[in-house]
Amino acid sequence: MNKNKRFRMEGFFSKYGILVGLLLLIIFFSLKAPRFLSVTNAISLLRQISILSLLSTGLTFCMILNEFDLSIGEMCGLSGVLVTSLLLAGYSQIAAVLLVLFIGVIFGLLNGLIVTKVRISSFIVTLAMSTIILGFNYFITRGKPIYGQFPAGFIALGRGDLLSIPVPVIIALVFLTLGIIFTKKTKYGRYMYAIGGNIIAARYSGIATDRYRILGLVLSQFCAAMGGIVLASRLGSGQPTAGSGYLMNCFATVFLGTAIFGERIPNLLGTFVGVVIMGVLNNGLTMIAVPYYYEYIIQGAVLIGAVALTRIQAKS
Amino acid sequence: MFSLDENEKRMGEKMANTKYILEARGITKTFPGVKALDHVDFQLKKGEIHALVGENGAGKSTFSKILAGIFPPTEGEIFLNGKKVQINHPLQAIGLGIGMVYQERNLVPFFNAVENIFLNQEVTSHAIFLRQDLMKKKVIELMQEIGMDFELDKPVGDLGPSKQQMVEILRVMLLQPEIIIFDEPTSSLTKNEALMLFKLLNRLKEKVGIIFISHRLDEIFQISDRITVLRDGKKIGTHHTDHVDQKTVINMMVAREIKDLYPKASVPIGEAVLEGKNIHCGKLHNINFRVHKGEIVGLYGMVGSGRTELAETIFGLRKMKAGEVIFKGKSIQPKSPRVMIEEGLYLIPEDRRTQGLNLEMNVGENLSLAHLDRVCSGFFLSKEKERKNAQEAVDKFDIRVTSIGQIVSNLSGGNQQKVVIGKWLAERSAALIMDEATNGVDVGAKREIYQIMAELVKAGVGIIFISSDLLELTGMCDRIYVMNEGTITAEFAREQFSQQAILQYAIKDKGDMQERGAATI
Numbered sequence A: 001m002n003k004n005k006r007f008r009m010e011g012f013f014s015k016y017g018i019l020v021g022l023l024l025l026i027i028f029f030s031l032k033a034p035r036f037l038s039v040t041n042a043i044s045l046l047r048q049i050s051i052l053s054l055l056s057t058g059l060t061f062c063m064i065l066n067e068f069d070l071s072i073g074e075m076c077g078l079s080g081v082l083v084t085s086l087l088l089a090g091y092s093q094i095a096a097v098l099l100v101l102f103i104g105v106i107f108g109l110l111n112g113l114i115v116t117k118v119r120i121s122s123f124i125v126t127l128a129m130s131t132i133i134l135g136f137n138y139f140i141t142r143g144k145p146i147y148g149q150f151p152a153g154f155i156a157l158g159r160g161d162l163l164s165i166p167v168p169v170i171i172a173l174v175f176l177t178l179g180i181i182f183t184k185k186t187k188y189g190r191y192m193y194a195i196g197g198n199i200i201a202a203r204y205s206g207i208a209t210d211r212y213r214i215l216g217l218v219l220s221q222f223c224a225a226m227g228g229i230v231l232a233s234r235l236g237s238g239q240p241t242a243g244s245g246y247l248m249n250c251f252a253t254v255f256l257g258t259a260i261f262g263e264r265i266p267n268l269l270g271t272f273v274g275v276v277i278m279g280v281l282n283n284g285l286t287m288i289a290v291p292y293y294y295e296y297i298i299q300g301a302v303l304i305g306a307v308a309l310t311r312i313q314a315k316s
Numbered sequence B: 001m002f003s004l005d006e007n008e009k010r011m012g013e014k015m016a017n018t019k020y021i022l023e024a025r026g027i028t029k030t031f032p033g034v035k036a037l038d039h040v041d042f043q044l045k046k047g048e049i050h051a052l053v054g055e056n057g058a059g060k061s062t063f064s065k066i067l068a069g070i071f072p073p074t075e076g077e078i079f080l081n082g083k084k085v086q087i088n089h090p091l092q093a094i095g096l097g098i099g100m101v102y103q104e105r106n107l108v109p110f111f112n113a114v115e116n117i118f119l120n121q122e123v124t125s126h127a128i129f130l131r132q133d134l135m136k137k138k139v140i141e142l143m144q145e146i147g148m149d150f151e152l153d154k155p156v157g158d159l160g161p162s163k164q165q166m167v168e169i170l171r172v173m174l175l176q177p178e179i180i181i182f183d184e185p186t187s188s189l190t191k192n193e194a195l196m197l198f199k200l201l202n203r204l205k206e207k208v209g210i211i212f213i214s215h216r217l218d219e220i221f222q223i224s225d226r227i228t229v230l231r232d233g234k235k236i237g238t239h240h241t242d243h244v245d246q247k248t249v250i251n252m253m254v255a256r257e258i259k260d261l262y263p264k265a266s267v268p269i270g271e272a273v274l275e276g277k278n279i280h281c282g283k284l285h286n287i288n289f290r291v292h293k294g295e296i297v298g299l300y301g302m303v304g305s306g307r308t309e310l311a312e313t314i315f316g317l318r319k320m321k322a323g324e325v326i327f328k329g330k331s332i333q334p335k336s337p338r339v340m341i342e343e344g345l346y347l348i349p350e351d352r353r354t355q356g357l358n359l360e361m362n363v364g365e366n367l368s369l370a371h372l373d374r375v376c377s378g379f380f381l382s383k384e385k386e387r388k389n390a391q392e393a394v395d396k397f398d399i400r401v402t403s404i405g406q407i408v409s410n411l412s413g414g415n416q417q418k419v420v421i422g423k424w425l426a427e428r429s430a431a432l433i434m435d436e437a438t439n440g441v442d443v444g445a446k447r448e449i450y451q452i453m454a455e456l457v458k459a460g461v462g463i464i465f466i467s468s469d470l471l472e473l474t475g476m477c478d479r480i481y482v483m484n485e486g487t488i489t490a491e492f493a494r495e496q497f498s499q500q501a502i503l504q505y506a507i508k509d510k511g512d513m514q515e516r517g518a519a520t521i
């Protein structure tokens, strides 16, 4: 009897522990800083996390396949400086955005082809690729930000509102929703989970494993490129190093996501909750005026904590 | 007839009996949603081989794992030599002298045999430096003692299932346990290797007590002294092997009666559906074979003879160096499994855990993975269709699950194998390769699989049936090819089947073969 009850409690915590944690965080911050729980802050919080959400969505595709993409941060940076440069060079908005997204796809393809055809682990390939991408970035910018007068349509991507919802939030949610449908509802998503779970069994089942692994790496670069475009629009400039900081946070969110709903494997909805947690942490800590260096320490601790949580769940 | 056992039981109840090296009382184990064991009593004597039999999911592995300290029982007591013990951890079991060869292999794939055998038992000098030379020497000694022979320097992941199984056995032997549990050790061994293992067991048993689990009843009767039957987690009874016959044991295991185990129907043989001409690939050379519509063709050989390699080559998992595959009348390049599946050739792979299943996915998801189009509505997966598809397979193959949503790694070994089979037989192909497909499957379900094979050939499917079980091969096949060292050395038609002759061609060494001229008999 007693035992039974304890068991159920454990089950609850392993499933919803993270959500409870999020709730506690929100309560804590709203007690400390009354402004935290306002609509304005909620919207600005969402605006802040939209770029992280885009990048994390992409990374989740990869991690479902049991692949890594360490080049998303730099792709985010490169696409920001590229899109601003192209606009200043007189390209139309649509052309500039599409071209940058296309370049993201090319880098993803490159990653994917090397990983699958040359058979090098994605960890190494994308680590190397991140340096190469940074090289291109500096080639274009020489390390200096790109400032200028940008068209209103482009600026709206990061700063605009639609029905009083920020445009970047809408973009992030569209990517997220499409991603959830794709991974959870279609056979292609099922294939990706199968490959991530047991690639040999997947191949024996007749799944074109290479094709989906390439797809995963392309999607992550594509999302990173999109994130970079929105980021540049929000900043109103192309900042060469703006993307680098996102990588670690992306991993944290995906791992947080694996610990949610007892899924144990990467999943987009979980990732999004992870993104919200990171957002709440950043926003809340800033609001209660914690010195910025603590933020780093806390972020790192959250990543370790998230992974630890999945391990504890795996045991039970 | 059973008076002796009854007597022993009564004595056991009164006091902890020191004449048993191991005694378990009232062992119960519940997993969420399943009662895997229900008040099981069990006694093991020193000097005996005690067989544990029962259908898939009867609780044999669960019982063994409790003794080996993998998990504790929910209820019940364990006595060793009359002393009550608690076994909370595998290391503790080892300390108490209990060693277990698990049903599923637990090796580090990129370690070689020596590294695996000495895992956590490493020989060191100055407490930290590995003495690989000493360890290797010890392993070679052990191998010679037992009569095994395999490569020690290769990663075990490249060794093939039977060699891996031997590594597992050596690993346990190294610990010199007093109680040894073998959970289906022969399911991945060939006949010869199994015989070798039996010789070893017979020699060992003087000093130890052995628990032996297997689905092959002929083995059980050949080697065991007593038999305990489990059904649905309950103990049905323990008998001296000499006092019972196979039929009695089968009837104790399965509530229903099984008449003829091999439902071989005569089916008209049609035109050739799958042909190989002069296939060369890796160690495979000069392979010629042909399978007709409506025909079951056996492929027999020792492990390492190239049966699995041949299957994988035809299925597009290995690149052919030379030769031709003719499928449904036209020449085809086996480029990838995907291509071959689309053409209508299926392979039920040998190793369920690495090749057959996604262990962390659930039963329904695994069953539909090879035919996702069947369970889609347009672009989207339909949970409803998937559930129906899975339910069909679960009913047809009598897969014991708590629900379609159960994670496959929680199923018993034999039920996992049934999932693999259900996954491939959900849709009809033109030809089918079954690589040790009945491994670890209980008698009832085996019969079920044979029945389905019979139905498939009636519908014109051609089947290549790879197996190390000569009884089922001679029972079900129309023809049998024998492979030896990468090529086909003999072909037998059904009228010519003789276990003796088949075995001879499978083990005869190459020089001898060539002298006589590789031949059709």
Ligand SMILES: Nc1ncnc2c1ncn2[C@@H]1O[C@H](COP(=O)(O)OP(=O)(O)OP(=O)(O)O)[C@@H](O)[C@H]1O
Pocket (backbone or CB within 6 Å): B031, B032, B034, B035, B036, B054, B055, B056, B057, B058, B059, B060, B061, B062, B063, B103, B400, B410, B411, B412, B413, B414, B415, B440, B442
């Ligand atoms: N870790 C687990 N979690 C949940 N259920 C389990 C677990 N391990 C075993 N079971 C269930 O316990 C029952 C007994 O399984 P067990 O592995 O002991 O069967 P078995 O007799 O060894 O069968 P087989 O001949 O197929 O190997 C099965 O219904 C199985 O699904």
Ligand SMILES: [Mg+2]
Pocket (backbone or CB within 6 Å): B060, B061, B062, B103, B183, B412, B413, B414
């Ligand atoms: Mg078992």
